Amino acid sequence: MGLLxxxxxxxxxxxxxxxxxxxxxxxxxxxxxxxxxxxxMLWGRVTYEMMESYWAAVARGDAEAPPAMRAWAVKLEAKPKYVVSST
Known part of the structure; x- marks a missing residue:
């Protein structure tokens, strides 16, 4: 079993x-x-929608951000994500 x-x-x-x-x-x-x-990564739907609406733009360079934030956004975008929702 993996580590969560x-x-x-x-x-x-x-x-x-x-x-x-x-x-x-x-x-x-x-x-x-x-x-x-x-x-x-495992996300709830609401958190995923909130994060995706901003961090994808930072990772692409479409939103201004300091280098540390951009590096985080690039890693975040590269990770596979599983979204859990009851809707």
């Missing part, structure tokens, strides 16, 4: 709002390295 790794960005005060706490270069670099060790 779960990750989520949460600040010390419990904030998980991606519009309130934008990850810095160090955080993006950490998660880029974390993705190196994984295979496919």
């Amino acid at each position: 790794t779960f990750s989520i960005n949460v600040t010390l005060d419990g904030c998980i709002d991606h519009q309130e706490g934008i990850a810095d270069d160090e955080t993006h670099a950490f998660f880029t390295r974390l993705m190196d060790g994984g295979g496919a």
